Amino acid sequence: MFDPGPAAEVAYTAAKDGRWTLRFVRDLRHPPERVWRMLTEPEALARWAPYTADRPLERTGPAVLSMIDGETPHPLPAEILAVRPPRLLEYTWGEDRLRWELEPSGDATRLTLWHTLADRDFVPKVAAGWHQCVRVMQLDLDGTPHPPVRGQGALAYGWAELEESYRKTLDL
Template sequence: MHAEMIPTGPSWTLIFIRELRQPPHEVWAALTDPAELDQWAPFAAKSSLAVTGDTTLTMIDGDERQDLPATVRTAAAPSLLEYTWGEDVLRWELEPAGTGTRLTLRHTLSHPDTGAMVAAGWHLCLDVLQHLLDGEPVGVIRGKDALNHGWEELRASYERQFRR
């Protein structure tokens, strides 16, 4: 997996690139279907992200819930998905790579000082996504539960990497 932070005007964009073993249409379903998102993503989606328009993404941390407004800006199956998440923008690009998919996530952060924390979270989420796509779900890792799965070590590692 490749990860970096780059300046994009007044904000910063976190870029993750991951090679997945499944074809783009399978990855697309995991990125857009609320039932699949609920098994790996840091939020629950009120509606399908495969349709442009407004929705709600709910952050979940144990019993705590926080609804954030979202707008799906682009839903071009199975290659491009872009939506707002609160003040942030997430852009998912899917390219065929052999029999699998090259997934690029561009997460433009409204608060760039959170880059290492966000990177650690997405790292864990994308690990869980790969298990789900492989048919070996391990269960969603959200909120404080991430501390039990190496989040702090990942955050420290990304912090060192992004300072270079």
């Protein structure tokens, strides 16, 4: 049984370029250095993220992030724009832009994701997807790993209910 955990703190705003930015915040009981590795190391990303990486995301420059749905990877070009370990990682993923900020809080981390995308209607969908993925990351960090929840398989783990909940929270 997959426990999705509590709702994340979310909000969205209009981006300067006419797109939309989701702000997704989750508190993790682990130091930024451990969370950083989950965000940058290909082996760690494969355990929780909706994509795999062709290289460590620890330096700027081009990369390929392959979205996973079932057994089929869908490669998307990425550009790593900013790397400030263990506090900031920013990159493009296809047409989207992701900015991960890690703020230390004692031995814990406040993880904030800023995900900029084109379609406002996708904001609650993206929030639901990140909710599931970050929950899997959290379980992995806690030492109780769960297989990745991504692609069409996410529907079996309460994605539709999460999407509806975030749609209401975001008033969309």
